[in-house]
Amino acid sequence: MKVIIDFFSRGTFWDVLGIFFQYAVFLYGTSLLIAYGILAILSLASIRRYMKKNANVDYNIIIESPLAPGISVIAPAFNEGVTIISNVRSLLTFNYPKYEVILINDGSTDDTLEKLVNEFELVQVDFAYREKLLSKPVKRIFKSTNPAYDKLVVIDKVNGKSKADASNAGINVASYDYFLCTDVDCILDKDTLIKLIKPFMDEETSTVREINGDVQIQEDYKRVIATGATLRMVNSCEVDDGLILRVRPPRRILPRFQEMEYIRAFVLGKMGWDRINSVPNVSGGLGMFDKDIAIKAGGYDSLSLAEDMDLITRMGAFMTDNNKKYSVKYVPITLCWTEGPTTLKVFGRQRARWGRGLAQLMSTHRKILFNPRYGRMGLIVFPYHFFYELLAPIIEFLGILFYIYLIITRQINWPYAIILIVFVYTYSVMITTIALLWDQITFKYYKTWGETIGLCLMAFIEPFLYHPLIWFFALKGYFNFIIGKKHVWGNMQRQGFNAPKKRSTVKAG
Amino acid sequence: MWNDLANLLFLAYEQFSLLPLFIEIALVLIFVAVMATLIAYGSILFRRYNSSVYQRRLAHLSPIIEDLITEQVLLNENLGKDIPVEEIEFDQHALSNKAFRKPAVRQIIIDTLIRYRKNFRGEVGELLRKLYIDMNLVEDSFSKLRTFKWETKIKALVELTNMDIPISDSMLLPLTNSQNPSLRAASRNAYIQLSKNEPFKFFDIATEPILPWDQMEMFKIITTTKDITIPNFSRWVSYSNNKSIVSFCLRLIAHYDQRTAIPSVIDLLQTKDHQFRAQAINCLGQLSAEIAEEKLVTIYTSQPLNCQIEILKAIGKISSGKHLEFLKNEFLYSSSFDIQMNAARAIIRHNSQQSRYIITDILENTNEENQTIVKHCQNPLIKYQ
Numbered sequence: 098m099k100v101i102i103d104f105f106s107r108g109t110f111w112d113v114l115g116i117f118f119q120y121a122v123f124l125y126g127t128s129l130l131i132a133y134g135i136l137a138i139l140s141l142a143s144i145r146r147y148m149k150k151n152a153n154v155d156y157n158i159i160i161e162s163p164l165a166p167g168i169s170v171i172a173p174a175f176n177e178g179v180t181i182i183s184n185v186r187s188l189l190t191f192n193y194p195k196y197e198v199i200l201i202n203d204g205s206t207d208d209t210l211e212k213l214v215n216e217f218e219l220v221q222v223d224f225a226y227r228e229k230l231l232s233k234p235v236k237r238i239f240k241s242t243n244p245a246y247d248k249l250v251v252i253d254k255v256n257g258k259s260k261a262d263a264s265n266a267g268i269n270v271a272s273y274d275y276f277l278c279t280d281v282d283c284i285l286d287k288d289t290l291i292k293l294i295k296p297f298m299d300e301e302t303s304t305v306r307e308i309n310g311d312v313q314i315q316e317d318y319k320r321v322i323a324t325g326a327t328l329r330m331v332n333s334c335e336v337d338d339g340l341i342l343r344v345r346p347p348r349r350i351l352p353r354f355q356e357m358e359y360i361r362a363f364v365l366g367k368m369g370w371d372r373i374n375s376v377p378n379v380s381g382g383l384g385m386f387d388k389d390i391a392i393k394a395g396g397y398d399s400l401s402l403a404e405d406m407d408l409i410t411r412m413g414a415f416m417t418d419n420n421k422k423y424s425v426k427y428v429p430i431t432l433c434w435t436e437g438p439t440t441l442k443v444f445g446r447q448r449a450r451w452g453r454g455l456a457q458l459m460s461t462h463r464k465i466l467f468n469p470r471y472g473r474m475g476l477i478v479f480p481y482h483f484f485y486e487l488l489a490p491i492i493e494f495l496g497i498l499f500y501i502y503l504i505i506t507r508q509i510n511w512p513y514a515i516i517l518i519v520f521v522y523t524y525s526v527m528i529t530t531i532a533l534l535w536d537q538i539t540f541k542y543y544k545t546w547g548e549t550i551g552l553c554l555m556a557f558i559e560p561f562l563y564h565p566l567i568w569f570f571a572l573k574g575y576f577n578f579i580i581g582k583k584h585v586w587g588n589m590q591r592q593g594f595n596a597p598k599k600r601s602t603v604k605a606g
Numbered sequence: 607m608w609n610d611l612a613n614l615l616f617l618a619y620e621q622f623s624l625l626p627l628f629i630e631i632a633l634v635l636i637f638v639a640v641m642a643t644l645i646a647y648g649s650i651l652f653r654r655y656n657s658s659v660y661q662r663r664l665a666h667l668s669p670i671i672e673d674l675i676t677e678q679v680l681l682n683e684n685l686g687k688d689i690p691v692e693e694i695e696f697d698q699h700a701l702s703n704k705a706f707r708k709p710a711v712r713q714i715i716i717d718t719l720i721r722y723r724k725n726f727r728g729e730v731g732e733l734l735r736k737l738y739i740d741m742n743l744v745e746d747s748f749s750k751l752r753t754f755k756w757e758t759k760i761k762a763l764v765e766l767t768n769m770d771i772p773i774s775d776s777m778l779l780p781l782t783n784s785q786n787p788s789l790r791a792a793s794r795n796a797y798i799q800l801s802k803n804e805p806f807k808f809f810d811i812a813t814e815p816i817l818p819w820d821q822m823e824m825f826k827i828i829t830t831t832k833d834i835t836i837p838n839f840s841r842w843v844s845y846s847n848n849k850s851i852v853s854f855c856l857r858l859i860a861h862y863d864q865r866t867a868i869p870s871v872i873d874l875l876q877t878k879d880h881q882f883r884a885q886a887i888n889c890l891g892q893l894s895a896e897i898a899e900e901k902l903v904t905i906y907t908s909q910p911l912n913c914q915i916e917i918l919k920a921i922g923k924i925s926s927g928k929h930l931e932f933l934k935n936e937f938l939y940s941s942s943f944d945i946q947m948n949a950a951r952a953i954i955r956h957n958s959q960q961s962r963y964i965i966t967d968i969l970e971n972t973n974e975e976n977q978t979i980v981k982h983c984q985n986p987l988i989k990y991q
């Protein structure tokens with residue numbers, strides 16, 4: 098102790114602060130890299146378990162089974178007139194015996210609704226709508242007179258300026274116990290419902306333990322409240338009529354980086370969290386939820402900019418507050434293909450929204466952080482996201498400023514500095530390459546080895562090109578959050594899927 | 607030369623040991639990261655190479671195996687001549703192909719035979735089974751069953767079940783209570799398919815639950831397997847301590863319309879588990895158990911919401927007409943939207959003169975919200991709501 102006091106008492110305040118900062122950053126960085134290393138190991142265990150468990154499963158049995166639970170597919174749409182018909186047709190062709198597709202026309206100003214009415218022979222019905230979750234008013238509900246489209250329900254509502262608001266309206270209409278939330282422009286695998294419902298059915302049903310004789314009953318089982326799967330970029334894939342014919346990594350550099358990032362986040366990140374039952378969120382592009390718990394937790398928050406993580410957080414908090422065990426499951430296979438932003442402007446807007454959403458989420462649910470009452474969520478998920486997701490761009494920013502200061506004042510030890518930079522660089526390349534290897538273990542999506550290695554090589558340039566962008570836009574999002582700047586939903590020009598270019602506008606953050 | 611190398615390494619170590627600790631750690635981790643990256647690249651390439659070699663081998667072997675099956679089984683000249691399948695002999699020369707001795711090739715043959723057997727029944731199916739036995743592939747499957755790896759055991763069970771090869775109870779029954787859910791499910795499915803006399807014997811000893819997915823698989827097997835002896839499932843409803851077995855039996859009772867089980871199901875209404883009770887009520891509804899209707903109405907007020915909804919559905923399915931007034935009151939005076947919806951559906955489902963009168967009355971004399979609920983339930987387009 099004396100040594101430390103002597104050490105600190107010798108230097109000026111700025112010297113002491115500088116040394117403290119250096120050690121703190123080193124410890125922070127090392128712990129972050131250790132965390133990634135642990136996630137990599139956990140994700141491999143999780144993937145191997147999934148693969149072994151499902152190797153001999155005959156998924157087709159559910160297609161004919163009267164015991165299959167019903168699923169409501171909820172897809173909000175805003176000004177999707179150009180592609181809406183093919184998108185809905187795609188949603189109507191899932192391999193599943195018992196489901197409905199609820200399409201929410203969220204106050205589109207184009208011809209989305211008109212096209213739907215004409216194409217699917219829709220008529221307005223007297224629908225007993227009950228608002229279990231808050232949303233902007235529902236104007237009309239349509240059903241098809243054509244039995245071929247009897248699974249389709251179309252809601253026409255006042256624009257709520259968020260996907261969350263539209264999704265809540267969809268949940269209010271949903272008639273089944275589980276609902277799948279997706280974006281109408283995403284391309285989903287035909288077996289999505291089967292693959293995502295299975296984790297719900299792999300858990301024991303209610304095991305009830307009696308306490309105090311015959312009055313009080315305690316549920317004693319782990320209820321699966323949500324499931325998710327990996328997402329990938331559709332940008333350079335071959336698509337025909339809502340079907341992916343050939344998977345390819347995106348050719349353009351920005352979506353290509355995103356593909357790599359998604360694989361790392363889903364296959365390595367989410368699967369690692371799955372192993373210790375700490376999945377932090379289920380992507381807004383594709384997630385299946387237990388409707389009962391989602392409603393009891395209050396549904397989507399239309400004011401949240403990270404509505405997907407917010408919902409999972411509230412569902413988890415609800416379960417904990419009611420002393421119920423729960424889990425969120427992830428499957429390592431890709432079931433959803435989404436179009437990634439190709440321009441820096443749209444990409445930046447999206448990432449700034451994500452950054453702002455994270456800050457908003459941490460602020461809204463701050464009572465969970467370090468709260469042992471919330472178990473893993475309070476002691477693992479939230480601290481991880483607080484330190485390694487929320488604070489990372491800030492610490493990185495301060496670190497770079499400090500580096501510049503050291504360079505200017507000629508205090509830098511160049512050999513050591515270079516060794517540390519090489520350390521971080523090689524480690525980040527390793528983590529990304531491992532994530533891509535795990536992805537290969539799961540399924541060989543890319544036809545040629547050239548495509549696979551080509552994507553792997555992106556890891557070498559990511560720290561110089563892509564990472565600074567993520568970092569910058571996250572800081573921009575935080576700044577907007579702090580100054581309370583009003584969020585504006587922008588338009589994203591869809592590129593189309595290897596088909597004649599079509600123009601449509603959808604919400605993008 | 608070795609001395610020079612040793613000296614160099616020693617010097618390097620000396621230099622290394624003079625560095626600060628965090629730089630030493632960083633250097634070690636750089637080495638680890640570089641090696642791990644190289645190994646990962648190697649693994650990716652190796653896996654792709656392996657996969658392409660396998661595909662090529664498969665492409666080469668598949669026609670040979672298909673030819674073998676076609677010649678020996680599908681085009682076997684003894685088929686259709688009233689010769690018992692057991693007495694049909696294969697061309698031993700064709701079976702003794704050297705390539706067929708390799709384990710990987712034998713696995714491909716097993717997989718192909720299973721695929722064929724799923725498409726062929728009767729004499730051809732039996733002959734495929736005989737080929738599996740005569741090529742001693744059955745021993746390959748049994749050796750897999752004896753391994754410690756649960757996933758290999760499952761593979762063996764799937765193979766033996768598809769080939770209809772009996773497995774002794776002493777080997778199979780313990781697996782039906784395995785702690786591993788996947789192995790447990792596979793062995794239970796195998797037991798039902800392979801045990802001709804008492805396919806449900808493991809119900810008596812099952813201590814581990816049947817998970818919902820497994821129930822679905824088992825349901826399919828039970829309802830599609832030929833010559834299976836269907837017992838009266840009420841015996842497990844009455845005596846089993848395993849709730850998932852009772853729950854599954856309730857579904858089977860409803861499916862097989864085992865009306866003799868109604869008293870046992872009514873007894874289940876005493877259970878303290880409300881989800882379980884809801885399932886029993888649902889079963890009574892599917893059995894149209896008019897005998898239980900009075901009891902259901904009597905217990906209605908003391909039930910939680912999910913059981914009340916099931917009671918309303920059951921009364922609708924039974925449609926005796928004795929409790930239409932009860933349904934009407936529930937519809938008019940309940941504050942729960944779900945109760946109103948289900949009461950309205952139950953009234954409409956009766957489809958009698960009295961029920962139609964009630965519906966007309968509601969449509970003419972109640973508020974707009976009630977009318978919308980009734981119209982919603984009456985609308986044939988709204989199939990799922």
